[in-house]
Amino acid sequence: MLIRTGIPTPEQIEKVMPSKERLTQGPVAVIECFQSIPCNPCATSCPTGAILPFDNINDLPKFDENKCTGCGICVSSCPGLAIFIVDETYSESEALVRIPYEYLPVPEAGSVVDATDRAGQIVCKGKVVKIFTSKTQDKTTVLSIAVPKEYSMTVRGIKIPKKTETDDICICRCEEISLEELREVIKQGYTDFNEIKRKLRVGMGPCQGRTCRPLILREIAMVTGRPMEDIDLTTFRPPTKPIKISVIAGDGNEE
Ligand code: SF4
Ligand code: SF4
Structure with a gap:
């Protein structure tokens, strides 16, 4: 049980x-x-x-x-x-x-x-x-x-009883982080993607940030007024897209 x-x-x-x-x-x-x-x-x-x-x-x-x-x-x-x-x-x-x-x-x-x-x-x-x-x-x-x-x-x-409609909006599905939680840490002064990643674990789940990264950058840009392209991104490590394990094993049959 x-x-x-x-x-x-x-x-x-x-x-x-x-x-x-x-x-x-x-x-x-x-x-x-x-x-x-x-x-x-x-x-x-x-x-x-x-x-x-x-x-x-x-x-x-x-x-x-x-x-x-x-x-x-x-x-x-x-x-x-x-x-x-x-x-x-x-x-x-x-x-x-x-x-x-x-x-x-x-x-x-x-x-x-x-x-x-x-x-x-x-x-x-x-x-x-x-x-x-x-x-x-x-x-x-x-x-x-x-x-x-x-x-x-x-x-x-x-x-915690839901206070606002943003409580229900999910930003990171892998780590179950809501828009409300994201806004809370931005309000605390975390305005860099890497800082927010370390604070909330966004981008550390199975999707490796493919879903949440643009949403978070947009939110930071909206709050700080900085252009999205000026906000530092997290480090990308290979593999940068999902691949079969046979490719890593090198069986020669995958392009
Ligand atoms: S520290 Fe907690 S989890 Fe570890 S043995 Fe003690 S009660 Fe159990
Ligand atoms: S740490 Fe404090 S609360 Fe925990 S078992 Fe010991 S005396 Fe009790």
């Missing part, structure tokens, strides 16, 4: 749930890591030893809920985006869920978002209370979302 859909089963979730007693004591990590892979930043980053040192790099995390302070360091360190912090003591009616977030744009503090479950289905509204962004940009952004308490163990993601 997990391998086919990316969604853990209720039985898997049940095994990593903190105890009811621990949930009454404040924020605690919920480690939803179920695949044995060579990875251990959760254990090496945890300052309290709540995530026990791995005997083998392929181990699944072993967690001592009583040593966890809910600091959230492991959330931004986990490359699998598999760790969440749940604080059911946040208020009478709401819980605070801290989730890793790797999309752009990052929602603003105070904004109301659609909170989603593990399958990406919207389950309730949530309010963005706090945003942690790594200064060195080598850690994952973490959002603190206040949600109705009954959804504390359901909410594991967010969607």
Whole structure:
């Protein structure tokens, strides 16, 4: 199930749930890591030893809920985006869920978002209370979302409600970048194709920019007033058009 859909089963979730007693004591990590892979930043980053040192790099995390302070360091360190912090003591009616977030744009503090479950289905509204962004940009952004308490163990993601009609316009199909996201980074000062490529990954998918490149150049030109031919392009590397592997293998039958 997990391998086919990316969604853990209720039985898997049940095994990593903190105890009811621990949930009454404040924020605690919920480690939803179920695949044995060579990875251990959760254990090496945890300052309290709540995530026990791995005997083998392929181990699944072993967690001592009583040593966890809910600091959230492991959330931004986990490359699998598999760790969440749940604080059911946040208020009478709401819980605070801290989730890793790797999309752009990052929602603003105070904004109301659609909170989603593990399958990406919207389950309730949530309010963005706090945003942690790594200064060195080598850690994952973490959002603190206040949600109705009954959804504390359901909410594991967010969607930003669409604000404008440009939100629906797709500029880069390979990397699923909307016109809204492109305009946001241009507004931030990224006005060169290479910079935007590094920021949004446009042009790095299977089509290698054949679709998005002219659209992006046109948008940059419109915003900056520069002629399209004056905007630097990214480097073109061979093959500059799709070719059969037999051509590379050199079987001599292809022109
Ligand atoms: S929240 Fe902090 S204390 Fe708890 S497991 Fe993560 S890093 Fe360790
Ligand atoms: S860092 Fe994340 S993905 Fe890696 S083992 Fe720990 S919980 Fe799993």
